[in-house]
Amino acid sequence: MTILARAIEVTRRYGDVLALDRLSLDIKAGELVGLLGPNGAGKSTLINLFVGLRRPTSGTVELLGGSPQDPAVRRGIGMTPQETGLPESLRVGEIVDIVSAHFPEKADKGELLERFGLSDLIRRQVGGLSGGQRRRLAVALAFAGRPRLVFLDEPTTGLDVEARRALWDGVRSFHEDGGTVLLTSHYLEEIEALAERVVVVGHGRVLADDTVRAVRDMVGVRRVSLVAEDLPDLPGVLGSERADGRVSLVTTDPDRLVVELVRSGVPFSGLEIRPTTLEEAFLAITSKEGAHV
Amino acid sequence: MSSLVLAHTRYLMIEQLRVPIGPLAGALFPAIAMLAFVVPFAGKDPVAATAATGSFMLFGAMSNALIGLSISVSQDREQPWNPYLRTLPAGPFPHFAGRILTVLAVMLVSVIPVLLVSAQFTEATITPVRLLLGVGVLVAVLVPFLLMGLFIGFTLSSKAAIAVSQIVFFPLGIVGGLLLPPQFMPDFLQTLSPYAPTRGAAELVWWATIGTRPGTVALVMLAVWTVVVAAAAVWAYRRDEGRRFS
Structure with missing residues (x-):
């Protein structure tokens, strides 16, 4: 063409x-x-x-x-x-x-x-x-x-x-x-x-x-955000960022991520799960920080 | 290409005519000033009245060139319509040429009230040949003021251009002997006058209309001013192109 x-x-x-x-x-x-x-x-x-x-x-x-x-x-x-x-x-x-x-x-x-x-x-x-x-x-x-x-x-x-x-x-x-x-x-x-x-x-x-x-x-991607000091390695995290004390994790499988998070025993508070916009998802995916926060 | 210039001129003319505040001010102000200052004091003297008519026509034409052009060029630069026009299959030339032609057309119309006042209320006389010559000279001597308008329009925001063009315009008109003939000006102004671009322009208009000999210093200075403002206008145009279109 x-x-x-x-x-x-x-x-x-x-x-x-x-x-x-x-x-x-x-x-x-x-x-x-x-x-x-x-x-x-x-x-x-x-x-x-x-x-x-x-x-x-x-x-x-x-x-x-x-x-x-x-x-x-x-x-x-x-x-x-x-x-x-x-x-x-x-x-x-x-x-x-x-x-x-x-x-x-x-x-x-x-x-x-x-x-x-x-x-x-x-x-x-x-x-x-x-x-x-x-x-x-x-x-x-x-x-x-x-x-x-x-x-x-x-x-x-x-x-x-x-x-x-x-x-x-x-x-x-x-x-x-x-x-x-x-x-x-x-x-x-x-x-x-x-x-x-x-x-x-x-x-x-x-x-x-x-x-x-x-x-x-890819719009099925969700943003899981919470307040926590240190997070273990979590499954299915596409990207993460930390701002104002909150950690935002972008994932395709929020359910599994939360289960693993609870299982890890790490203290956290203020858990929120919300759909991302397409733009947010892509920004998070490309954010330079690694999956480990 | 020429049909595009025409198309741009047409749309810019329509714009001017639908909101004719600028052209009206440019046309009426010199005519009213004629009525107030020339008719009572020089109306009975054919030569003085004719010279004054030329001066006030130049004054009105200058306001179109300097104030009108600088404001419309700076406004153009602020409107997203202008970069849109640049995505159309034409370079910047048709719009630019349209802008200049529009200013010239509005200028030619705006000198008519001055002519009418002069014909009705003064003893001014002129042969058709001299009148034509005068209008031709008027357009020619307008060049440095058009360039000045472009320089201001390409460097300043429209708000600043409105103020600065007026601030430049009035003193230039006065020093050049357009509002008050040179021989009635205070000494220091008489000394200064030949160095203003308006003086040389006025001398040429007077030469065309009443046949006086233009002063050498004023003519040389007019040429110098033209070269300087041309360089400044080119610089300002390139700077604007570099900022918005490179």
Whole structure:
């Protein structure tokens, strides 16, 4: 399959901050890839490199066989702007026009607005749109130039359930017609609903790159936290960290861990078991401390 | 490429016209100042009134170049819309060119009230040729002030740009002899005046409209200022590019 976007051993620093750390990633034609990671994990930096806004400190970024810095190459991509920055005094139709003007192949304006439920708002100024309407307009703009590859950064943040599902349908139909999508989201549900492949980034690296199913299984990970001085070696601990006197253990089998803990006779208090978010689980897994606290 | 410049100019113009506070201030303030200061004192003198009309047109045009441009450039840099535009298949040029063309267009419209006041209420006279020449010179001498606006816009936040551009604008206008003709200025200002970029610009406008000979020092200084602010604007642009897009 053709590779549409590729990062090879990409490192990006902002001064002393290491945003991406020798990260490699391929996005193939026809894929719908979910990019997951906590804030500061490097998701935005990665997208900014792919769309040509930033350059890597070292390593190579390729887009549609060329450089993302080349405007002609970017004819094949679409991106969502942050809806907070849309020019307030322009009308919905005018914003679509100015974006479309950059592309040789343009989506039909009426059809595009229809697809994102904005047909009635074509003459409305952006300043008069609700947050959800702005969000939908921002996502629609990614499709204005009939792209082969779209980057959707948090496409449904702040949308109600109905609007979110409508937007998912739009993304799915683009994908079914052969379009390629790189999607970031805070919502695991969204990634599950749309993506086939999930890439988890943290600390500027790819922590996991697998099918949705494999990643979903990892969500079964639980966080067991307690107050204790010293802990023996416990079974099934994927990662641990100590903060404010509490020890947090990430495990796939909390029941067995607690049984072993009690059996070991070590004094402890304040036992809590709770589900982790996917992001937490991955952070814990990669925390540099060993399993033994 | 040219169609993209047009598309950007169009959207920036629409933005300006829908919220026309800046252009209105740039157009009305010099016209009102004309009514208050020129009409009663120099309105009966054709040459003085014509020169004053040129001065106030330059004053209004300068406010668009310096204040208007610096504020819109600094605001652009603060909006996430601007980096989004950079992900579209075009370099920074169409937006930049659109911005400059918009300022020029707004500037040309904003000098009209001054012209109307001058035609209605003073004895100012001008031939069509000289009027055209005057407007041409006006656009040309605006270059250093556009560059100054770019420098401020690319280095400061929009809040700071609003304040700093005004602080730069008024003294430059006064020292250059735009509000009060040089011969009426106090001695120390008369000494200082030729070294201000506004003075050279004004001398050229007066040369085009009433045919006076521009002073050498003022012209040389205008050229020096243009080179210096051009270098500063390029530096500020590169610094901004390096920070936001590298």
